[in-house]
Amino acid sequence: MISSLIRQTALSRHPRMLLALPAAAALAVTLAACGSSGNPSAHPATPKPAGTAHSHTHSAPTHAAVTTPPASPATAPAPPPPTMAPTQPANPIPQGNGGDQDADNNGGPSDGDGNI
Amino acid sequence: MTARTARRGRYALAVIAVTAAIAIAVTVVAFASPGRPAGRAFPPLRPTAAPAGWPHLALPNGTAVLSYPPSLRPLAGDTDAVSAARLGPGGAFRLYLNATPRQGSERLLGWAAFRLRLLRSDDAASAHQDAAAQGVRFRGGTGSCVIDDYFTRIGGHHYQEVACLVQGRTSASVIVAAAPAARWARARPLLLRAVAAYLVR
Numbered sequence: 001m002i003s004s005l006i007r008q009t010a011l012s013r014h015p016r017m018l019l020a021l022p023a024a025a026a027l028a029v030t031l032a033a034c035g036s037s038g039n040p041s042a043h044p045a046t047p048k049p050a051g052t053a054h055s056h057t058h059s060a061p062t063h064a065a066v067t068t069p070p071a072s073p074a075t076a077p078a079p080p081p082p083t084m085a086p087t088q089p090a091n092p093i094p095q096g097n098g099g100d101q102d103a104d105n106n107g108g109p110s111d112g113d114g115n116i
Numbered sequence: 117m118t119a120r121t122a123r124r125g126r127y128a129l130a131v132i133a134v135t136a137a138i139a140i141a142v143t144v145v146a147f148a149s150p151g152r153p154a155g156r157a158f159p160p161l162r163p164t165a166a167p168a169g170w171p172h173l174a175l176p177n178g179t180a181v182l183s184y185p186p187s188l189r190p191l192a193g194d195t196d197a198v199s200a201a202r203l204g205p206g207g208a209f210r211l212y213l214n215a216t217p218r219q220g221s222e223r224l225l226g227w228a229a230f231r232l233r234l235l236r237s238d239d240a241a242s243a244h245q246d247a248a249a250q251g252v253r254f255r256g257g258t259g260s261c262v263i264d265d266y267f268t269r270i271g272g273h274h275y276q277e278v279a280c281l282v283q284g285r286t287s288a289s290v291i292v293a294a295a296p297a298a299r300w301a302r303a304r305p306l307l308l309r310a311v312a313a314y315l316v317r
Contacts, residue, residue, distance in 0.1 A: 093303055102193050103201075104239045107271030109212040112279065112290030114220025115238050 135220045151180060158249035159308060166313035173198035179287040182215040183313040185306055191249055193238070200295065209275075211295050211303055213280070213310055216286040224250065227260035240266035257284040257316040265297050275301040278307060283315030 104110040127248045166172070166183030173182045176196055184200040188211055191199040197216035204210045222230055226309040228248035243266035250260045259282035267274050277294035295303035 002290065103191065103209070103212075104268075105266045105270075107273050109209055109214075109275045109294035110235055110239050110266070110292065111193060111197060111199065111214040111267075111291045112216035113197065114216075114218065114222055114274075114290075115234050 156247045158247040158252075158263065159304075160247075161252050161254075161261070161312050163253050163255040164309075164312050166310070170313070171309075172257060173200060173215070177217055177287070178271060179217060179284060179317050180215055180282070180289045180291075181315040182213060182291065183308070183311075183315075184213050184310055187211075188213065189286075194282060200289060209273075209294070209296065210299065211307065212275075212277075212293070213307070214290075214292040214294075215314070216290050216292075217291060222281050222288065222290065224258070224260045224283055226282060228262035228264075231262050231279050231281075232264060235264070235266050239268055239270070241269045241272070242267050252280065254280070254282045255313070255315040257282050257288075259283060261311075265300075274298070276315075277300075278311055280311060280314075282314060282316045289316060 102108070102111055102113070121165060129238060142177040152248055169186055170183045171186065171190075173184065173190060174180070175182075179271050182198050182200070184203075188200040188202045191201045191212075193199045193214065194216065196219075199212070199213060199214040201213070202211040227250070228245055232243045232245055243264055245262060245264045247263040248261065252259045252261050261278060261280040263276070263278045265274065265276040274297040275294050276297040277292055279287060279290060279292045291311055293307035293311050
């Protein structure tokens, strides 16, 4: 009885306290939302068309060449943006049709070799 | 009613508000976390001969046989390995199977970590483990398997795969079955069927 009277009095004196809970909740939700935006799933949800860099020169895959040049405009086309990630592994089989020239060195699925 | 009791009331309300805010924040963060649940179960793999009509590719050293669905075609690759793939328009990989003799320091113990490390150090910009299992039975042997997904350094293609190191009586080899991550749910049964049909000697 006394405590409820005290609370009622406090609330009536400081009605802003009533706003504290929803305001704090809104702030918490906002902070949580901002905190989850820098996650690794920022990668594209769907893959780019695979195989665009897949071209064997020493073998005869059953698929046609996949790199199609853009329609030639009147002026010289700008070079395409690089698609390789800037980071390079320590001791990899070279990418970009390098090394053993597997599909996985050209953006294809990785095979089961031991990187030898 | 004194000023002190009124102050206590305000403090109590403030404590309640802060506690509620923390509880809400924890709940929201828990539900909004992007990480996938760890330790997702590896699907059961029952070693079974390939269906009739599936072609076979034997490793050049004769230690394993890869069976693949008829919709796939053999693909050239390493001389000691065999591959088959189904390609879409423009040569995009839809399904991919590969078998390669063990070449390096692959071990049944810690295979999942090895595979992810190899992906990251070779052709993947990032790789993430989805599930793993050890002691998986194969036709003629036992293996360790991992399901993971990765983004290639070239093209940024997102693939998902099951990769198993399989130990036979005399030698070990690796089988990889992969598909674009966006098509993984549809491709997985067929790929796992091919993995289950993998024969080692």
